Amino acid sequence: xxxxxxxxxxxxxxxxxxxxxxxxxxxxxxxxxxxxxxxxxxxxxxxxxxxxxxxxxxxxxxxxxxxxxxxxxxxxxxxxxxxxxxxxxxxxxxxxxxxxxxxxxxxxxxxxxxxxxxxxxxxxxxxxxxxxxxxxxxxxxxxxxxxxxxxxxxxxxxxxxxxxxxxxxxxxxxxxxxxxxxxxxxxxxxxxxxxxxxxxxxxxxxxxxxxxxxxxxxxxxxxxxxxxxxxxxxxxxxxxxxxxxxxxxxxxxxxxxxxxxxxxxxxxxxxxxxxxxxxxxxxxxxxxxxxxxxxxxxxxxxxxxxxxxxxxxxxxxxxxxxxxxxxxxxxxxxxxxxxxxxxxxxxxxxxxxxxxxxxxxxxxxxxxxxxxxxxxxxxxxxxxxxxxxxxxxxxxxxxxxxxxxxxxxxxxxxxxxxxxxxxxxxxxxxxxxxxxxxxxxxxxxxxxxxxxxxxxxxxxxxxxxxxxxxxxxxxxxxxxxxxxxxxxxxxxxxxx
Amino acid sequence: xxxxxxxxxxxxxxxxxxxxxxxxxxxxxxxxxxxxxxxxxxxxxxxxxxxxxxxxxxxxxxxxxxxxxxxxxxxxxxxxxxxxxxxxxxxxxxxxxxxxxxxxxxxxxxxxxxxxxxxxxxxxxxxxxxxxxxxxxxxxxxxxxxxxxxxxxxxxxxxxxxxxxxxxxxxxxxxxxxxxxxxxxxxxxxxxxxxxxxxxxxxxxxxxxxxxxxxxxxxxxxxxxxxxxxxxxxxxxxxxxxxxxxxxxxxxxxxxxxxxxxxxxxxxxxxxxxxxxxxxxxxxxxxxxxxxxxxxxxxxxxxxxxxxxxxxxxxxxxxxxxxxxxxxxxxxxxxxxxxxxxxxxxxxxxxxxxxxxxxxxxxxxxxxxxxxxxxxxxxxxxxxxxxxxxxxxxxxxxxxxxxxxxxxxxxxxxxxxxxxxxxxxxxxxxxxxxxxxxxxxxxxxxxxxxxxxxxxxxxxxxxxxxxxxxxxxxxxxxxxxxxxxxxxxxxxxxxx
Numbered sequence: 004x005x006x007x008x009x010x011x012x013x014x015x016x017x018x019x020x021x022x023x024x025x026x027x028x029x030x031x032x033x034x035x036x037x038x039x040x041x042x043x044x045x046x047x048x049x050x051x052x053x054x055x056x057x058x059x060x061x062x063x064x065x066x067x068x069x070x071x072x073x074x075x076x077x078x079x080x081x082x083x084x085x086x087x088x089x090x091x092x093x094x095x096x097x098x099x100x101x102x103x104x105x106x107x108x109x110x111x112x113x114x115x116x117x118x119x120x121x122x123x124x125x126x127x128x129x130x131x132x133x134x135x136x137x138x139x140x141x142x143x144x145x146x147x148x149x150x151x152x153x154x155x156x157x158x159x160x161x162x163x164x165x166x167x168x169x170x171x172x173x174x175x176x177x178x179x180x181x182x183x184x185x186x187x188x189x190x191x192x193x194x195x196x197x198x199x200x201x202x203x204x205x206x207x208x209x210x211x212x213x214x215x216x217x218x219x220x221x222x223x224x225x226x227x228x229x230x231x232x233x234x235x236x237x238x239x240x241x242x243x244x245x246x247x248x249x250x251x252x253x254x255x256x257x258x259x260x261x262x263x264x265x266x267x268x269x270x271x272x273x274x275x276x277x278x279x280x281x282x283x284x285x286x287x288x289x290x291x292x293x294x295x296x297x298x299x300x301x302x303x304x305x306x307x308x309x310x311x312x313x314x315x316x317x318x319x320x321x322x323x324x325x326x327x328x329x330x331x332x333x334x335x336x337x338x339x340x341x342x343x344x345x346x347x348x349x350x351x352x353x354x355x356x357x358x359x360x361x362x363x364x365x366x367x368x369x370x371x372x373x374x375x376x377x378x379x380x381x382x383x384x385x386x387x388x389x390x391x392x393x394x395x396x397x398x399x400x401x402x403x404x405x406x407x408x409x410x411x412x413x414x415x416x417x418x419x420x421x422x423x424x425x426x427x428x429x430x431x432x433x434x435x436x437x438x439x440x441x442x443x444x445x446x447x448x449x450x451x452x453x454x455x456x457x458x459x460x461x462x463x464x465x466x467x468x469x470x471x472x473x474x475x476x477x478x479x480x481x482x483x484x485x486x487x488x489x490x491x492x493x494x495x496x497x498x499x
Numbered sequence: 500x501x502x503x504x505x506x507x508x509x510x511x512x513x514x515x516x517x518x519x520x521x522x523x524x525x526x527x528x529x530x531x532x533x534x535x536x537x538x539x540x541x542x543x544x545x546x547x548x549x550x551x552x553x554x555x556x557x558x559x560x561x562x563x564x565x566x567x568x569x570x571x572x573x574x575x576x577x578x579x580x581x582x583x584x585x586x587x588x589x590x591x592x593x594x595x596x597x598x599x600x601x602x603x604x605x606x607x608x609x610x611x612x613x614x615x616x617x618x619x620x621x622x623x624x625x626x627x628x629x630x631x632x633x634x635x636x637x638x639x640x641x642x643x644x645x646x647x648x649x650x651x652x653x654x655x656x657x658x659x660x661x662x663x664x665x666x667x668x669x670x671x672x673x674x675x676x677x678x679x680x681x682x683x684x685x686x687x688x689x690x691x692x693x694x695x696x697x698x699x700x701x702x703x704x705x706x707x708x709x710x711x712x713x714x715x716x717x718x719x720x721x722x723x724x725x726x727x728x729x730x731x732x733x734x735x736x737x738x739x740x741x742x743x744x745x746x747x748x749x750x751x752x753x754x755x756x757x758x759x760x761x762x763x764x765x766x767x768x769x770x771x772x773x774x775x776x777x778x779x780x781x782x783x784x785x786x787x788x789x790x791x792x793x794x795x796x797x798x799x800x801x802x803x804x805x806x807x808x809x810x811x812x813x814x815x816x817x818x819x820x821x822x823x824x825x826x827x828x829x830x831x832x833x834x835x836x837x838x839x840x841x842x843x844x845x846x847x848x849x850x851x852x853x854x855x856x857x858x859x860x861x862x863x864x865x866x867x868x869x870x871x872x873x874x875x876x877x878x879x880x881x882x883x884x885x886x887x888x889x890x891x892x893x894x895x896x897x898x899x900x901x902x903x904x905x906x907x908x909x910x911x912x913x914x915x916x917x918x919x920x921x922x923x924x925x926x927x928x929x930x931x932x933x934x935x936x937x938x939x940x941x942x943x944x945x946x947x948x949x950x951x952x953x954x955x956x957x958x959x960x961x962x963x964x965x966x967x968x969x970x971x972x973x974x975x976x977x978x979x980x981x982x983x984x985x986x987x988x989x990x991x992x993x994x995x
Contacts, residue, residue, distance in 0.1 A: 035732060036787045039700055041644045041666075047794040060598075071596060079590035086582030094575035098774035100567060102556075133629050133778070133800045140799045144665070148537045165798040169640070170537075204535055236531060278594035280805030282629070291532045298543040302661040303636045304629045308804050309776030 042149070046168040059388045065420035068388040070214065070363055071411035072275050076334060077327070085317035093313060101309040103301050105131025105285070109312045112319040113285050116271060119325065120246050122260045124269070124287045130296055133307045135244055135272035135284035139163055141303070142205065142240055142268060142286065143170045145295040152196060152203040156184050158366070158395030158404070160214045160242065163207055172204070174397045181357075183220025184208055186227045193235060205238045205268075210258055212245040212362025215395050215406035219360060222255045229258055232266040238292075242270045247328050249361035250336035265289060273315060275363070275410075276328050281311035335363070341414035342407060342421060349425030351432050356407075363410040368392070368403055373431050375405045381430075387423040538645070542664040555884045561916035564884040566710065566859055567907035568771050572830060573823070581813035589809060597805040599797050601627025601781070605808045608815040609781050612767060615821065616742045618756045620765070620783045626792055629803045631740055631768035631780035635659055637799070638701065638736055638764060638782065639666045641791040648692060648699040652680050654862070654891030654900070656710045656738065659703055668700070670893045677853075679716025680704055682723045689731060701734045701764075706754055708741040708858025711891050711902035715856065718751045725754055728762040734788075738766045743824050745857035746832035760785060769811060771859070771906075772824050777807035831859070837910035838903060838917060845921030847928050852903075859906040864888070864899060869927050871901045877926075881919040 059066035089097050104110075110126045117124055132138040139162075147153065149171035155163060157176030167174045177189045189206070196203065208228070210220035220228070232239045241258040259269035264287060272284035288296055300306075318324060342365055346356055356367035369375065375391040382388060392404025405424075409417055435441070555562035585593050600606075606622045613620055628634040635658075643649065645667035651659060653672030663670045673685045685702070692699065704724070706716035716724070728735045737754040755765040760783060768780035784792055796802075814820060838861055842852055852863035865871065871887040878884060888900025901920075905913055931937070 036734075036785070039642055039734060040791060041640065041642055041647075041700075043644075044641060044791045044794070047791065047798070069596070073591075074594035075591035077590065077594055079586045082590050082594070083583050083586035086586065087579050090575045090579035090582065094573065094578050095569075095571035096776075098570035098573055098578070098776040100565070100770075100775045133804075136798075137800045144537070145540060146535055146537055148539075151537075162797075162801065165794065169795065169798045204537075238532075238535060274596075278806070279596045280592075280594040282800060282802070282804040289532070295536060295540045295543065298540070298661065299665065301658075302543070302632075302665045303799070304633045304778060305658065306778070308629075308778040308807055310774070310810070311804055311806055314806070 043169050043171050046171055048165055048168060055388055055390065058383060061386075064383070064386045064388055065412060065416045065423070066388045067407045067409070067412060067417070067420050067424075068390050069408055069411055070275075071408065072279065072331070072363070073334065073410055074278055074280070076331060077278065081318070081321065081323075085314055085321070088317055089310075089313045097310050097313040099309060101306045101312065103130075103297055103306050105129070105307055106309075106312050106316070108316040109283070110285075112315050113271065115319060115324075116247070116273075116276070117269075117287075120243070120254065120257055122257055122269070124259075124264065128264060128287045128289065128293060130286050130288075130293060130300065131307045131312065132284045132286055132300070133304055134274060134279065134282040135242065135270050136162060136166075137282075137300075137303070137307075138270040138272075138284050138286035139166050139207075139240070139242065140169075141296045141299045142270075142288075143167060143172070144299045144303075145292060146204040146238070147172045148204075152201050154189065154192065154203045154206045155397075156208055156213065156216075158215050158392060158401055159207065160209055161390060161394035161406075163242075164394070164397055167207075168397075175203075176397060179213060179216050179218060181218055183210055183213065183218055183224055184228070186224045186231065189228070190231060193231070193237075202235075203237060205240050206232070207240045207242065208258070209242045209244075211243055211254070212248065212359055212364075214244070214362065215364050215390065215392075216366045217357040217359030217362055217364045219255065225255055225258055225261055229261045229267065232262065237266065239267045240270065241267050244270075244272045244275050245362040247276055248332060248335060248363070250332055250339055250359075252360040259287060268292065276331070277315070277318065277324070281314060282308065283311055283315055335410050338409040338412070338414055338417055339365075341417045342409040345418045345421035345425075346407075349422045351425070351429050353432055354428065363408050365407045365409065366392075367405050367407055369405070369428060370432065370435070371403050372435050373428065374402050376402065378405075378424075378427060378431065381427045382424055385423040385427060387420045389424060539665050539667050542667055544661055544664060551884055551886065554879060557882075560879070560882045560884055561908060561912045561919070562884045563903045563905070563908060563913070563916050563920075564886050565904055565907055566771075567904070568775065568827070568859070569830065569906060570774055570776070572827060573774065577814070577817065577819075581810055581817070584813055585806075585809045593806050593809040595805060597802045597808065599626075599793055599802050601625070601803055602805075602808050602812070604812045605779070606781075608811050609767065611815060611820075612743070612769075612772070613765075613783075616739070616750065616753055618753055618765070620755075620760065624760060624783045624785065624789060626782050626784075626789060626796065627803045627808065628780045628782055628796070629800055630770060630775070630778040631738065631766050632658060632662075633778075633796075633799070633803075634766040634768075634780050634782035635662050635703075635736070635738065636665075637792045637795045638766075638784075639663060639668070640795045640799075641788060642700045642734070643668045644700075648697050650685065650688065650699045650702040651893075652704055652709065652712075654711050654888060654897050655703065656705055657886060657890035657902075659738075660890070660893055663703075671699075672893060675709060675712050675714060677714055679706055679709065679714055679720055680724070682720045682727065685724070686727060689727070689733075698731075699733060701736050702728070703736045703738065704754070705738045705740075707739055707750070708744065708855055708860075710740070710858065711860050711886065711888075712862045713853040713855030713858055713860045715751065721751055721754055721757055725757045725763065728758065733762065735763045736766065737763050740766075740768045740771050741858040743772055744828060744831060744859070746828055746835060748856040755783060764788065772827070773811070773814065773820070777810060778804065779807055779811055831906050834905040834908070834910055834913055835861075837913045838905040841914045841917035841921075845918045847921070847925050849928055850924065859904050861903045861905065862888075863901050863903060865901070865924060866928065866931070867899050868931050869924065870898050872898065874901075874920075874923060874927065877923045878920055881923060883916045883919040885920060 055068040059068055107126065109131050110129045113129055114124060132141065143166050147170035151172050153167045153172040153174045155174055155176050156179045158179065159176060175192060177192060178185045210225060212219055228239060239258060243257060258267045269287040270284065273281060286296060339359065343358060353370045354367055356365050359365060376393055379389065379391050390406040392401030393399060395401050412420060551564040555564055603622065605627050606625045609625055610620060628637065639662050643666035647668050649663045649668040649670045651670055651672050652675045654675065655672060671688060673688060674681045706721060708715055724735060735754055739753060754763045765783040766780065769777060782792060835855065839854060849866045850863055852861050855861060872889055875885065875887050886902040888897030889895060891897050908916060
């Protein structure tokens with residue numbers, strides 16, 4: 004006798020939906036929960052990107068905000084074929100729980116990906132995670148006590164900042180320039196910390212096609228960073244979501260390979276080379292660290308989706324995954340070029356931006372009197388979005404910079420999006436110049452004029468500089484003060 | 500020009516795999532990382548269930564250990580049809596990132612499930628999580644500071660203990676009997692805590708077909724628990740993975756419905772009614788709590804798998820989900836009956852066990868001189884597994900109890916598994932009786948003899964009782980001492 008569970012509703016006097024709504028409205032009014040929240044929630048802030056995702060879901064908005072790969076390029080017939088095969092051959096297993104560490108088959112796929120970048124991890128050192136984001140979270144969970152120091156790049160991946168905050172870390176940032184994190188500045192910071200008997204729990208870096216700056220760490224700096232980690236016995240977390248998305252130039256060795264996996268933990272993901280919707284990433288760590296990470300993952304979500312792991316297994320069995328990435332590279336290279344062209348055409352002379360050899364992002368810096376958080380509101384009225392630079396800093400810097408994504412929109416959309424953003428910037432620049440009586444930038448100061456490069460360098464100094472006039476001062480900071488020095492390093496204007 | 504990334508390997512003197520292995524071996528030897536670990540890792544313990552999953556993956560082992568639903572009952576052709584539809588109609592979206600809160604379509608499916616149990620949540624109060632486990636983790640992350648008190652049932656879900664530990668909570672447990680958590684004992688504990696100016700951050704309960712005890716909370720206790728929460732302004736976390744898996748009797752109202760969603764947070768999951776491999780669960784919480792939970796999830800894994808959310812959407816669109824649950828109920832009822840029959844046949848007279856009306860588990864308690872952690876080693880040699888009871892306590896109690904799962908094995912396996920466990924128990928009992936010169940239990944002391952029931956009650960007193968002789972004393976505890984009183988409440992032997 005199978006009972007219909009829906010017939011179980013007790014026939015109370017009042018309809019339960021109404022009861023629920025009523026008490027619910029009361030709950031909305033009262034802040035009675037506040038006293039119950041953990042201290043870490045005070046430091047939790049929303050990642051600007053995630054908030055934007057909601058707004059930019061509107062079809063009329065051209066979003067250069069997200070870090071979205073173009074999943075429409077993935078062949079639906081391949082998707083259907085893999086899933087049909089799973090259903091026919093291993094439906095019960097694909098729907099069941101799996102091991103916390105992930106399946107051996109998934110680790111074999113991960114090894115293939117890492118080998119394509121010159122690494123060869125021991126499968127024992129690999130754990131499959133629910134996206135690369137969970138890998139960052141698990142490392143932080145394993146290492147960070149409240150008040151611990153974490154070192155990140157300036158700017159850094161906006162999604163990493165809330166992770167470190169949620170473990171109440173004190174995040175310090177080290178400048179990035181065209182060659183990636185300035186290791187000499189890192190060493191100076193480590194010396195200052197050591198003088199205070201402080202030792203960072205980890206150094207977080209995206210050395211290849213950095214999010215958000217779009218730059219890559221030079222070979223010399225990579226070697227030096229690994230040496231510094233060994234000399235000082237510090238852990239480096241290498242986050243490498245984009246390494247295979249190179250559009251020109253040649254790759255440098257990953258930190259993980261240079262180090263041999265002792266002091267460098269490595270984070271990879273299928274999000275940018277296959278699909279973020281499957282939530283599959285991974286972490287490589289030496290055994291003593293991995294042991295704690297596995298315990299952390301057990302408590303956090305037991306295991307990563309079996310179904311999506313089977314999907315990856317079937318996809319890799321097809322043997323076309325490198326060809327698909329090659330296709331993605333062609334598509335994204337064209338989009339990057341479209342963005343760089345559009346920036347030349349539509350951004351005013353006072354702007355500068357990075358010229359990434361790979362990855363998903365350009366980083367543009369505007370005159371310091373422009374607040375990009377403010378600018379975003381104006382841009383959204385024009386149905387275009389970007390990530391304001393402040394999201395990539397913990398101390399309110401970056402307020403005149405913006406992250407521009409070129410992987411998630413087609414070339415026409417990119418051109419139109421940059422045109423619209425360029426227009427609102429130009430309005431701001433003209434307004435500023437009218438107020439301050441600065442003569443408008445002449446056409447002679449377009450790229451190629453060395454003087455302008457200096458000028459745009461000047462324009463890109465720290466938004467925190469109190470001497471710089473700002474139409475709207477002070478983008479809301481995200482917390483910790485940086486000891487990493489003063490200014491946001493500007494990027495040379497493209498010579499193209 | 501697309502470069503083959505695999506050609507990028509720098510031609511160093513030594514093969515990199517060798518470099519890696521060498522330094523790696525060194526890393527295994529040195530415990531140089533220990534000083535870097537967060538304090539929370541000291542309290543992290545492996546959930547017994549997860550460790551067992553590895554052992555029990557061997558095909559020759561009959562596992563009554565896991566909490567695995569039988570996913571082989573899900574029709575593969577339905578799986579294939581849904582996935583083909585997704586591939587044809589929404590491949591790009593299903594592979595893309597989704598909102599942190601989950602898709603509105605997923606929330607509609609969740610609402611259908613909750614309505615089937617007499618609840619009607621506001622979609623705004625629902626967040627889709629990476630399994631029910633993540634919901635527990637996010638609640639803990641939102642509420643628990645180190646040293647905070649959490650109240651759980653005794654015994655409690657073994658997978659919840661590591662979550663609370665990972666946030667350095669002090670977990671106290673309140674006895675469960677045939678009617679669920681003893682609310683009068685809860686109130687006494689709350690009074691004692693209040694006298695010390697302590698207020699628990701949350702009360703964690705599985706009121707229906709409790710994991711591991713298999714019992715359900717009575718209507719009276721449910722009402723009183725909700726009153727207590729309101730009177731004392733305390734949050735209750737109702738974890739309800741099995742509510743729809745009822746094999747007899749009639750359902751009581753969920754705490755969430757009784758409360759109206761102010762003080763009761765609700766955790767649900769698709770794991771037991773569809774698939775755990777899709778890692779889809781959910782949490783219902785009032786807006787002030789939800790706001791923090793969403794921030795926590797952003798930092799933890801950005802969003803739950805889009806692909807598996809689309810799978811659920813398509814599955815629910817088919818309109819057969821309640822029929823599938825009805826099928827599951829038939830299957831699991833027969834398995835439960837097979838287990839209860841086998842327990843009668845093969846467990847010695849000194850054992851007692853719960854007789855669950857639903858869910859996935861029986862809870863059996865043996866004489867106090869038997870340590871079930873020890874017994875498990877013997878059982879594994881007989882290729883059969885269960886979860887030792889100590890995993891369900893934070894203080895080393897439960898050492899003579901075991902959790903037995905009947906959903907993941909067929910009736911023959913259940914009968915054979917219980918036969919093998921019964922044999923190793925009987926050996927232990929006979930050994931004890933030889934050592935202590937107790938006359939062996941006569942056949943007259945089989946169920947139905949009231950005296951035996953008393954006897955088995957005696958046998959089920961706390962393993963921590965120093966006066967009870969134990970063949971092997973002291974199963975390793977999991978940490979915190981309980982103020983919840985002395986003894987593990989035994990379950991009446993079935994009258995069947």
